[in-house]
Amino acid sequence: KVTINIDGKDYQVPKGISVLEAARMVNIEIPSLCYLKDINEVGTCRVCVVEIEGTRNLQASCVYPVREGLKVRTNTERVRRARKTAVTLLLSNHNRECTTCIRNLNCELQNLADSLGIRNIPYTGEKKDYGFFDNNPAIQRDYNKCINCRRCMAICNKIQECYVYSPLNRGLNTIIAPAFQKDLSEVSCIMCGQCVLACPTASLTEKEYIKEVWEVISDSNKHVVVQTAPSIQVTIGEEFGMPVGSFVAGKLVAALRRLGFDKVFATDVTADLTILEEGNELMERVLHEPEKLPLLSSCCPGWVKYAEHFYPEFLPHLSSTKSPHEMCGALTKTWYAKKYGIDPSTIVNVAIMPCTAKKYEAARPEMESDGYRNVDYVLTTRELARMIRQVGIDFVNLPDEEYDEPFDQYSGAGMIFGATGGVLEAAVRTAHKLITGDEMPVPDYEDARGLRGLKYGKVNLGDRTITIAIAHGTGNAKKALEAFKSGEKKFDYMEVMACPGGCVGGGGQPILSSRDYKYISLSYRHNRADALYNVDRGKKIRRSHENPRVQQIYKEFLGEPLSVVAKKYLHTTYVE
Ligand code: HC1
Ligand code: SF4
Numbered sequence: 001k002v003t004i005n006i007d008g009k010d011y012q013v014p015k016g017i018s019v020l021e022a023a024r025m026v027n028i029e030i031p032s033l034c035y036l037k038d039i040n041e042v043g044t045c046r047v048c049v050v051e052i053e054g055t056r057n058l059q060a061s062c063v064y065p066v067r068e069g070l071k072v073r074t075n076t077e078r079v080r081r082a083r084k085t086a087v088t089l090l091l092s093n094h095n096r097e098c099t100t101c102i103r104n105l106n107c108e109l110q111n112l113a114d115s116l117g118i119r120n121i122p123y124t125g126e127k128k129d130y131g132f133f134d135n136n137p138a139i140q141r142d143y144n145k146c147i148n149c150r151r152c153m154a155i156c157n158k159i160q161e162c163y164v165y166s167p168l169n170r171g172l173n174t175i176i177a178p179a180f181q182k183d184l185s186e187v188s189c190i191m192c193g194q195c196v197l198a199c200p201t202a203s204l205t206e207k208e209y210i211k212e213v214w215e216v217i218s219d220s221n222k223h224v225v226v227q228t229a230p231s232i233q234v235t236i237g238e239e240f241g242m243p244v245g246s247f248v249a250g251k252l253v254a255a256l257r258r259l260g261f262d263k264v265f266a267t268d269v270t271a272d273l274t275i276l277e278e279g280n281e282l283m284e285r286v287l288h289e290p291e292k293l294p295l296l297s298s299c300c301p302g303w304v305k306y307a308e309h310f311y312p313e314f315l316p317h318l319s320s321t322k323s324p325h326e327m328c329g330a331l332t333k334t335w336y337a338k339k340y341g342i343d344p345s346t347i348v349n350v351a352i353m354p355c356t357a358k359k360y361e362a363a364r365p366e367m368e369s370d371g372y373r374n375v376d377y378v379l380t381t382r383e384l385a386r387m388i389r390q391v392g393i394d395f396v397n398l399p400d401e402e403y404d405e406p407f408d409q410y411s412g413a414g415m416i417f418g419a420t421g422g423v424l425e426a427a428v429r430t431a432h433k434l435i436t437g438d439e440m441p442v443p444d445y446e447d448a449r450g451l452r453g454l455k456y457g458k459v460n461l462g463d464r465t466i467t468i469a470i471a472h473g474t475g476n477a478k479k480a481l482e483a484f485k486s487g488e489k490k491f492d493y494m495e496v497m498a499c500p501g502g503c504v505g506g507g508g509q510p511i512l513s514s515r516d517y518k519y520i521s522l523s524y525r526h527n528r529a530d531a532l533y534n535v536d537r538g539k540k541i542r543r544s545h546e547n548p549r550v551q552q553i554y555k556e557f558l559g560e561p562l563s564v565v566a567k568k569y570l571h572t573t574y575v576e
Pocket of ligand 2: 191192299300301302303354355356357358497498499502503504505506507508
């Protein structure tokens with residue numbers, strides 16, 4: 001520890017940290033725009049400047065290390081003026097349409113302008129126009145709202161290792177963009193949306209489909225069903241001021257009904273179904289095709305796209321099972337349509353997902369059944385919250401309501417899909433039964449939990465041992481695949497989620513400010529994941545194969561796992 005003095009008071013703080021971190025530790029707010037702990041500590045925005053005794057210039061506190069006896073002033077007139085100038089300059093070249101902006105009231109630049117008391121922008125002159133790009137179904141980039149903080153680039157390079165962004169041009173004309181300023185669809189972007197979460201403004205946002213969804217809801221000739229991903233149940237409350245980790249499934253259903261959807265379904269049901277299909281795939285490969293091991297999970301479209309771009313040699317290892325939301329889509333337009341006598345051409349399937357990549361997945365040409373798109377529109381958690389606000393629903397005080405038949409009952413295993421390690425844990429619960437014939441006495445597989453970036457382990461299933469790996473953040477998936485290739489690690493099954501934390505940390509989830517972006521402790525993602533595990537613990541049915549709806553779907557439609565019908569509607573292929 002070292003003793004430093006901030007604003008006239010002594011504090012003991014750990015050695016080796018920055019002044020900014022030290023100040024925040026002792027609850028002294030130093031604002032910043034470009035800083036992201038551990039991954040973007042570059043001091044370019046100059047908003048975090050402070051006075052340091054003994055130095056002439058103001059210093060960027062995010063890159064200034066603490067040392068014994070250091071004296072810091074964070075709130076002098078000079079500091080306030082410098083911060084104000086830095087932000088005013090950014091605003092002078094910014095498309096300031098706050099009232100109609102997606103990030104209105106949740107924008108770090110806007111917040112700063114307010115807290116610094118900026119009331120006018122004295123700089124005039126022509127604004128540069130760098131353009132708007134949205135030639136893909138998932139993510140749009142407005143260069144006129146970019147403040148060059150480089151947080152998108154930091155996440156993409158250091159955590160996801162996709163290397164989509166780099167600085168283009170020079171000096172004042174620098175922008176952070178894909179090579180040749182191409183659209184994200186033309187580069188190795190996996191559409192995970194982690195850059196969207198990292199962006200302090202609306203320069204990077206999801207592509208909205210709210211208008212289209214209102215239109216189908218108002219069309220009385222359409223039967224509009226909505227499905228919600230497991231993680232939405234523990235994250236959407238944050239959009240309405242509820243604490244991180246609030247479980248709000250009942251209110252979520254109630255809100256969707258009030259918006260006018262005809263049926264409200266839980267994607268968790270088809271998550272259970274995924275486990276049956278993928279579990280059987282794993283068993284087939286273990287028993288008969290060991291050369292096709294490891295089996296790699298494929299429910300995360302960001303990860304699938306990552307494999308397609310960077311590791312095509314592993315594509316035969318990806319599970320052919322479609323993701324739960326695609327399965328729900330396929331089943332609504334086939335089994336459900338027939339069972340309830342609804343013309344499938346009138347059914348619209350809207351998916352509420354924590355994810356921008358799901359928008360891209362839904363648009364993949366192969367994701368259709370009998371000529372109908374499986375899923376017609378994907379909305380993120382944030383978009384759904386906007387719809388709820390648009391009609392003035394008081395979310396927090398809604399009563400709890402139940403999902404609609406026949407996608408209503410689901411196991412705890414289906415729910416924990418939303419957290420990293422959850423798919424694997426769910427698979428283990430069912431594989432135990434498939435391989436040994438007996439139920440796992442206690443369904444918890446604790447080794448799969450927690451937010452370590454890469455986990456390796458073993459599962460004993462009777463006299464067989466299955467080796468496993470769990471990665472979240474595609475940079476970690478890369479490490480695991482490289483270790484496998486070099487022979488350093490062996491595993492039979494790997495779960496990969498592109499987003500740190502899994503879907504609870506998805507690119508479509510509520511955006512917390514950079515202060516909550518503790519990529520090392522990932523604390524808020526942890527709370528969201530814990531909420532899923534808590535609900536799982538209290539559920540009567542905790543294993544996918546015990547889900548009565550899944551049993552019904554096999555009985556009435558599919559026959560058995562990996563049957564011809566199951567292969568036709570619930571499995572897919574990948575492209576290099
Ligand atoms: Fe996910 Fe999945 S868990 S991918 O994270 O397999 O998006 O929540 O819906 O499809 O079920 C996301 C979450 C989600 C799918 C399921
Ligand atoms: Fe989407 Fe979940 Fe994959 Fe992230 S981890 S890209 S939220 S499916």
